[in-house]
Amino acid sequence: MKPARFDYVRAESVDHALEVLSQNGDEAKIIAGGQSLMPMINFRLVKPSVLIDINRIPGLEIIEDKGDRVHMGALARHRMTACDATIRRKIPVLHEVMHHVAHMTIRNRGTFCGSVCHADPAAEMPMIVQMLDGEIEIASASKRRVLPAAAFLVGSLVNALEPDEMVTGITIGTSPAGAGWAFEEFSRRHGDFAMAAIAVTLRTDDGRAIRDARIGMTGVGETAMRLHGLETLLEERQLDDLLLGEVAEWLNDNLSPNADIHASADYRRNLSGVLAGRAIRRAHARALEMRTIGHG
Amino acid sequence: MDDGETEVTLTVNGINVTRRVEPRMLLSDFLRHELGLTGTHVGCEHGVCGACTVTLDGRSARSCLTLAVMADGMEVETIEGQGTPENLSRIQKAFHDHHGLQCGFCTPGMIMAIADLLKHHALETDEQIREGLSGNICRCTGYVNIIKAVRELAKERGPLT
Numbered sequence: 001m002k003p004a005r006f007d008y009v010r011a012e013s014v015d016h017a018l019e020v021l022s023q024n025g026d027e028a029k030i031i032a033g034g035q036s037l038m039p040m041i042n043f044r045l046v047k048p049s050v051l052i053d054i055n056r057i058p059g060l061e062i063i064e065d066k067g068d069r070v071h072m073g074a075l076a077r078h079r080m081t082a083c084d085a086t087i088r089r090k091i092p093v094l095h096e097v098m099h100h101v102a103h104m105t106i107r108n109r110g111t112f113c114g115s116v117c118h119a120d121p122a123a124e125m126p127m128i129v130q131m132l133d134g135e136i137e138i139a140s141a142s143k144r145r146v147l148p149a150a151a152f153l154v155g156s157l158v159n160a161l162e163p164d165e166m167v168t169g170i171t172i173g174t175s176p177a178g179a180g181w182a183f184e185e186f187s188r189r190h191g192d193f194a195m196a197a198i199a200v201t202l203r204t205d206d207g208r209a210i211r212d213a214r215i216g217m218t219g220v221g222e223t224a225m226r227l228h229g230l231e232t233l234l235e236e237r238q239l240d241d242l243l244l245g246e247v248a249e250w251l252n253d254n255l256s257p258n259a260d261i262h263a264s265a266d267y268r269r270n271l272s273g274v275l276a277g278r279a280i281r282r283a284h285a286r287a288l289e290m291r292t293i294g295h296g
Numbered sequence: 297m298d299d300g301e302t303e304v305t306l307t308v309n310g311i312n313v314t315r316r317v318e319p320r321m322l323l324s325d326f327l328r329h330e331l332g333l334t335g336t337h338v339g340c341e342h343g344v345c346g347a348c349t350v351t352l353d354g355r356s357a358r359s360c361l362t363l364a365v366m367a368d369g370m371e372v373e374t375i376e377g378q379g380t381p382e383n384l385s386r387i388q389k390a391f392h393d394h395h396g397l398q399c400g401f402c403t404p405g406m407i408m409a410i411a412d413l414l415k416h417h418a419l420e421t422d423e424q425i426r427e428g429l430s431g432n433i434c435r436c437t438g439y440v441n442i443i444k445a446v447r448e449l450a451k452e453r454g455p456l457t
Contacts, residue, residue, distance in 0.1 A: 001341060008302060008319030008365050031366075038361040039342035042322070051319065053366055079355075103431025104417070105349055105356040105409060190430045 004047045011054050014139065014168055022141040024050045026163035031055075032075055035102070035110035036118040060168070063087065069171045078107035078115075090174040091132065093181035093199050097124050100183070103191045113167050116149075119223060121156045121258075122193035124185075126224035129153075131199055131216030132172040140165045153223040176212060179203050180287030184275040185219075188262065194219035195263050196271045200283040202234065204291060210234045210284065215276075220257040220268050229254060230276075239284045247280065248273030304368045308333070309377030319365050324348045326364035327374060335375035335404050339433075346432030349405035350374050356412035373411070375404035386452075387411060390445040398436035406432050410446055419450035 011017035021028050029048035031037055032055065040046040054060065054074060061075035065086040072081070081087060082098035101107060101115075101124055115125035116136065126149070128134070134149035141164065152160045161167070175181065185197035202213040213234040218224035230250055237243050257268035301316040308331060315330050322341075327333045327350070339345035341360045348359040351373040379385035384392060387407050397403045406429065413419060413428040425446045426439070434442065 002322070002325070003320040005300065005318065005320055007300075008363070010365075010368075034361055034363075034366070035343060035358075038363075042341050042360070051363075053363075055366060099427075103346075104412065104428055105346065105358055105431045106343065108355040108412075109357055109361070190427065 001043050003041045004044050006048050007050045009050060009052050011052050011057055013057055014054075014060075014166075015141075017052050017054055017057065017166060018139060018141040018164070020050065020052050021166060022164045028052055028163075030166050032114040033077065033110040034114075035106050036114065036120070054166075065090070066171065068174050070174060072112045072170045072172065074111065074113045074166075074168050076112045078102065078110045078112065079104075081112055082107060091172065093175065093183060093201050094128055094132075094172075096181065096183045097128060097199060100124060100185050100187075100191070100194070100197070106191075113170050116152070116170060117159055117161070117167055119153050119155070119157050119159045120193065121221060121223055122195075122197075122219040123224065124194070124197065124199075124218060126153055127197065127199060127216040127218035129170060129172060130224050130226040131201075131214050132174075134170055134172045136167055137169045137171070138165050139168045150226070155222045175201050176203060178287065178290045179212070180283040180285065180290060182279040182282035182286065184279040184282075186271055186275060196220050196257070196268050196275055198272065198275045198279045200276075200279040202280070202283050202287055204284065204287040205236075207238075208288065209236050209238055210280075211236065213280075217255075217272065220255050220272055222258075227254075234280070239280065244277040244280065247276050251276060302365050304364050306364075306367050306369060307371045309373055315364075317364050319363060321364045322360055323350070323362040323364045323367050323372070324359035326367075327359060327372070330364075333374050333376050337401055337404055339401070344433070345402070345405075346409065347402050347405040349408045349432065351408055351412055354412070354415065356409050373408065375407055378407060378411075387414075387445075387449060390449050391442070394441045394445040394448065396437065396442040396445040397434075402432060402434045402436075406434065406442060410449065413446070414449055414453055416456075418456055419446065419453075420455070422447065425450065 009020050028050040030052050060073040062073035063076050063084045064071040088095045129149035136147045136152040138145050179201045181201045183199045185194045196219045199216045203211045213231045215227040251272045252269050257265050259265040305314040324338050327336045337347040339347035343358045343361045350359045352370050379388050
């Protein structure tokens with residue numbers, strides 16, 4: 001298939017893009033990397049009458065270290081996220097996740113913010129913003145606002161943007177000092193969307209018990225999510241088979257994944273428990289390692 | 297913009313080209329239909345198969361997910377910029393030596409992806425090579441001989457500095 005006709009505007013600045021958006025509302029679409037939008041345009045699932053290209057706006061292709069937060073510009077490409085030294089040091093779980101995001105060629109163009117906006121229920125970046133207190137910076141010609149990730153990700157492929165708004169950047173929180181991390185994903189082929197995936201960060205206390213766990217999952221619901229209930233379950237507990245059994249049970253009771261051509265809902269629930277066990281074990285081992293290094 | 301067309305100027309394999317095109321024209325169609333460079337193959341038209349891979353300013357990109365107007369001012373390299381049957385490029389020679397192709401449909405995309413990999417990526421292990429090529433689908437070879445070709449190219453290149 002080929003795209004339907006549209007007008008093309010190369011935005012020179014954020015204000016320029018917002019002005020065109022305000023004139024065209026839901027007839028217009030913003031394009032950044034285009035790695036999700038272009039397939040939909042090619043299949044005519046999306047037929048914008050105006051396409052606003054933000055790729056040449058100066059200053060958006062950036063990842064900035066803001067101390068305990070990291071700012072992802074609207075054009076921060078997946079390749080930049082994967083290679084960024086600040087992210088590797090301060091948000092190692094995101095660095096690990098990036099190995100699972102699509103393929104080299106897609107990562108060259110696709111963006112962090114674009115992936116969050118696309119809100120695919122099995123994508124990794126929405127999981128990252130849920131788990132790391134992501135704040136979505138939103139602008140229209142008349143106002144600016146910031147939404148927490150949980151309010152931004154409304155449903156499968158649905159975000160909270162009004163027709164005249166665009167995302168100008170996203171900030172995410174860094175991992176606390178001494179936190180261990182792990183990401184586990186199962187997909188049929190490398191780089192595919194996840195059938196289920198889980199990211200974990202946690203610290204350990206002097207008695208090796210789990211503290212401050214953060215858990216994000218994707219592929220098992222209408223949106224990627226943070227599992228506050230499971231985090232509470234882990235707090236101050238020792239890592240053993242009993243605990244991991246409870247984790248699997250919690251996931252089985254609380255997740256309601258979709259069934260599709262790739263896997264049944266039961267399969268995804270079971271898979272979630274298996275992946276959670278692996279991720280928690282690895283994050284815990286890393287947290288203990290960090291303590292050894294820290295106290296050495 | 298009166299006729300709905302936009303002027304696009306870009307460099308393709310080192311040659312400057314200017315055309316008036318509709319904004320909806322994909323870069324893959326621009327290369328094939330406007331310039332007659334049919335070496336860039338179109339498989340799935342939604343970014344899954346990798347057959348249409350070219351490089352944009354030195355980095356691999358899906359030409360079916362790029363509008364020609366978005367590539368305005370950029371440097372595009374296609375398989376035609378690699379070599380000729382009489383004078384194969386180094387990557388093409390490695391594919392020839394290792395029998396890295398059968399029907400050849402995926403080959404132009406493979407080769408352009410490998411051009412990016414050799415320039416920018418550590419290829420010290422087969423796992424890294426496989427991950428690097430995971431966005432390019434081949435239905436004939438089973439990949440083994442493609443991996444052999446890239447292994448040789450990576451060895452020849454040495455570690456990235």
